[in-house]
Amino acid sequence: MHLRIALLGYGNVGRALIALLAEKADVLRDRHNLTLGVTGIMTRSAGGWLAPNGKGISPADVLASGWPERDIPVGGESFSGGSIGFVGLAPCDALVELTTLDARTGQPALEHVRRALSAGRSVVTANKGPIAHAYRDLRALAEERGGALRFESTVMDGTPIFNMAAASLPATTIASFRGTLNSTSNYVLSRMARGETLEEAVSGAQRLGIAEANPANDLEGWDAAVKATVLANVLLDANLRPADVLREGLGAEAMRQAQAALLPGQTLKQVAEAERSGDAVTARVRLEALAPGDLLAHLSGMEAGLTLRTDTMGDLTIIEGEGGPGQTAHGVMADLVAIAVTLAGR
Ligand SMILES: NC(=O)c1ccc[n+]([C@@H]2O[C@H](COP(=O)([O-])OP(=O)(O)OC[C@H]3O[C@@H](n4cnc5c(N)ncnc54)[C@H](OP(=O)(O)O)[C@@H]3O)[C@@H](O)[C@H]2O)c1
Helix, strand or coil: CEEEEEEECCCHHHHHHHHHHHHCHHHHHHHHCCEEEEEEEEECCCEEEECCCCCCECHHHHHHHCCCCCCCCCCCEEECCCHHHHHHHCCCCEEEECCCCCCCCCCCHHHHHHHHHHCCCEEEECCHHHHHHHHHHHHHHHHHHCCCEECHHHCCCCCCCHHHHHHHCCCCCEEEEEEECCHHHHHHHHHHHCCCCHHHHHHHHHHCCCCCCCCHHHHCCHHHHHHHHHHHHHHCCCCCCHHHCEEECCCHHHHHHHHHCCCCCCEEEEEEEEEEECCEEEEEEEEEEECCCCHHHHCCCCCEEEEEEECCCCEEEEEECCCCHHHHHHHHHHHHHHHHHHHHCC
16 A cells, blocks of 8 residues: 655744655555655745655655755755645645644644545544534545544644544443643643642743743643643534633643642642533633642653543553653554555455
């Protein structure tokens, strides 16, 4: 099987993906009889290139080219249109959508995904926006046009959640979930528990590269709300948008006050949860003072955890060690392999 992929967005995750695909090329060929060719890459500021003929360029050759700091890879032709034009022209089996998240609208990633699926292509995305804002529509479009839509890396980097549930919980109903999903907040809270001020802890998170210059999205629960929306829409068959997620008692001042009010033995975490009751699904993000017996209380500031309440397996908990672009790229690669296996079986 040969899978042609085009990348929209070539930042931390896109670069990590090309490096991982180059590193794992032999394993993919030996274990899955799979080779990959890159038929184009585009970014907002660097422009892009297309390889319109043949199988595309190997990830190793893309990596070796040094693009976009150096010339486009041999066999590629410069592309100077917009991102929608790129989606229309890139001759791929799967579009890999790795552009920046817009939590409020999901755009323009949502439009990229919609166009690719409409054309019968498969899509892999690590961008939460399209799944948080239009999962049902996109799923229906994929089914109608015969493409696949996969998004393992949208929550907890590449940690298997959606693929695990699809492959290993075939007849399970998930009634609720509860987890610590935002690394910045939980890192900051863990440092505050050790006596640092919120400002010192935020600076530390920024030095580690896990917090944005403006960490408000994380501390005020928006990042966790988008992730909770994705989880609820996919695992609980909800139809929520990020604004539907209740965000209670969050932000810098609330974190200071809650930390000061903790009882001995308690641990403060930003917790995201959702539950189904009849036809309704409610989701919320809030600060919780966790008792010592709570599994989530034992996670370090860099770890994320998610417990699924199931009707078949009781509580299932998935814990991610340190995440980052490498793990996120792995989730994208796992999705690409799954798509190739499906296409090969047709
Ligand atoms: N980093 C992680 O570990 C991680 C984990 C889970 C999910 N994600 C998600 O994965 C996606 C990529 O993350 P990242 O860390 O790689 O982000 P990043 O380093 O900021 O890279 C984003 C890339 O998207 C490009 N881009 C943005 N808007 C575009 C547009 N309209 N058309 C074409 N290209 C566009 C940017 O181009 P320019 O640089 O030229 O502007 C850049 O190449 C995001 O949605 C993020 O939320 C990331």
